[in-house]
Amino acid sequence: MSVRVGILGATGAVGQRFIQLLDDHPIFELAAVTASPESAGLSYREAAKWRVDTAIPDDVAEMEVVATEPAAIADADVDLLFSSLPSSVATEVEPPFLEAGYVVSSNSSNDRMAGDVPLTIPEINPDHLGLIDVQRDERGWDGALVKNPNCSTITMVPTLAALDEFGLEAVHVSTLQAVSGAGYSGVTSMEILDNAIPHIGGEEDKMETESRKLLGSFDGAELSLHDADVVASCNRIPTLDGHLENVFADLADDPEPAAVRDAMRAFESADLSSSPDQLIKVFGPDEPDRPQPRLDRMYADGMGIVAGGVESTTKGVQYNCLAHNTIRGAAGASILNGELLVEEGYV
Ligand SMILES: NC(=O)C1=CN([C@@H]2O[C@H](COP(=O)(O)OP(=O)(O)OC[C@H]3O[C@@H](n4cnc5c(N)ncnc54)[C@H](OP(=O)(O)O)[C@@H]3O)[C@@H](O)[C@H]2O)C=CC1
Numbered sequence: 001m002s003v004r005v006g007i008l009g010a011t012g013a014v015g016q017r018f019i020q021l022l023d024d025h026p027i028f029e030l031a032a033v034t035a036s037p038e039s040a041g042l043s044y045r046e047a048a049k050w051r052v053d054t055a056i057p058d059d060v061a062e063m064e065v066v067a068t069e070p071a072a073i074a075d076a077d078v079d080l081l082f083s084s085l086p087s088s089v090a091t092e093v094e095p096p097f098l099e100a101g102y103v104v105s106s107n108s109s110n111d112r113m114a115g116d117v118p119l120t121i122p123e124i125n126p127d128h129l130g131l132i133d134v135q136r137d138e139r140g141w142d143g144a145l146v147k148n149p150n151c152s153t154i155t156m157v158p159t160l161a162a163l164d165e166f167g168l169e170a171v172h173v174s175t176l177q178a179v180s181g182a183g184y185s186g187v188t189s190m191e192i193l194d195n196a197i198p199h200i201g202g203e204e205d206k207m208e209t210e211s212r213k214l215l216g217s218f219d220g221a222e223l224s225l226h227d228a229d230v231v232a233s234c235n236r237i238p239t240l241d242g243h244l245e246n247v248f249a250d251l252a253d254d255p256e257p258a259a260v261r262d263a264m265r266a267f268e269s270a271d272l273s274s275s276p277d278q279l280i281k282v283f284g285p286d287e288p289d290r291p292q293p294r295l296d297r298m299y300a301d302g303m304g305i306v307a308g309g310v311e312s313t314t315k316g317v318q319y320n321c322l323a324h325n326t327i328r329g330a331a332g333a334s335i336l337n338g339e340l341l342v343e344e345g346y347v
């Protein structure tokens with residue numbers, strides 16, 4: 001089976017990851033790439049300042065970049081679109097594609113918390129895709145909009161989902177986020193070298209709200225947020241890729257660290273092409289200095305979550321977790337949602 005796909009915002013940092021991850025994908029065949037009006041009409045090689053550590057696939061290099069509007073991709077016969085546009089742009093340009101009937105798996109942050117938009121991690125809340133029917137009723141379009149979460153949120157939520165069996169009551173999290181999360185021009189070298197920046201605009205609010213939606217329940221008509229209170233503190237550090245997070249979780253039960261490690265290791269993955277066999281890799285007490293960004297971000301080709309340093313606290317547990325922010329945290333997450341949309345018959 002082959003599904004023809006397009007990428008909106010294909011020339012950017014996340015767009016380039018999409019192109020890398022879609023090369024030789026077992027289901028998806030890239031048929032359209034869009035970008036800003038300045039790039040439209042150029043070949044992909046001319047338009048993209050390529051920064052990914054593998055070469056531009058030959059067939060993509062010669063593709064024409066087109067404008068980000070439905071008419072420009074009409075001839076490409078695309079069944080599914082991935083979106084990696086700045087959220088201010090996505091707010092304006094995603095709706096016309098949805099009205100034109102396209103299914104859009106979007107990485108942009110606009111509409112993530114909308115009540116009728118599935119915010120989905122396939123291994124955690126695949127049932128939330130049912131919101132698509134609510135969305136189509138409410139918005140009157142034939143297309144479908146599905147979002148993946150913020151990269152810091154997706155790093156910790158699988159571990160929290162594994163803890164839910166112990167009665168998750170509250171979460172405090174502090175992040176150490178890689179510079180690639182800010183995009184290529186987001187943080188200058190003079191700002192970040194020999195430094196750490198204890199503020200990332202909007203990030204704390206995203207972690208505090210998106211995690212409760214992802215862990216929430218959907219009754220077929222309406223989505224309820226998880227009860228746990230989530231408090232986040234976000235920091236930028238001079239790593240290239242891989243967000244590391246220190247999590248303190250209050251639990252109703254009082255599990256031993258070994259039981260917490262077992263629950264994380266046993267947490268079920270999804271049966272999709274890009275999903276890891278084991279979603280969460282957990283280091284034991286014999287390796288207390290793991291996970292580390294440089295050593296662990298490519299676990300499961302960058303699609304896995306790595307945890308470690310599990311210890312008891314007076315209210316529950318503390319631990320560290322890590323994921324690759326532009327693979328599992330961005331393009332890989334959208335592609336996985338695309339695979340779920342195909343599996344569930346929405347594409
Ligand atoms: N960088 C990261 O690690 C992460 C980013 N994200 C999110 O993903 C999205 C993309 O981020 P990133 O790839 O870093 O951004 P970039 O700025 O690198 O890329 C933006 C893309 O959007 C296109 N674009 C810009 N303006 C317009 C416009 N007016 N009309 C049509 N296309 C336009 C650009 O085309 P052109 O080349 O022609 O300018 C480019 O293809 C953002 O929402 C970001 O918040 C999420 C997680 C991680």
Ligand SMILES: N[C@@H](CC(=O)OP(=O)(O)O)C(=O)O
Binds near residue numbers: 107151203325
């Ligand atoms: N803000 C994230 C990256 C990002 O763009 O997130 P979002 O997908 O929520 O816009 C970071 O700086 O690491």
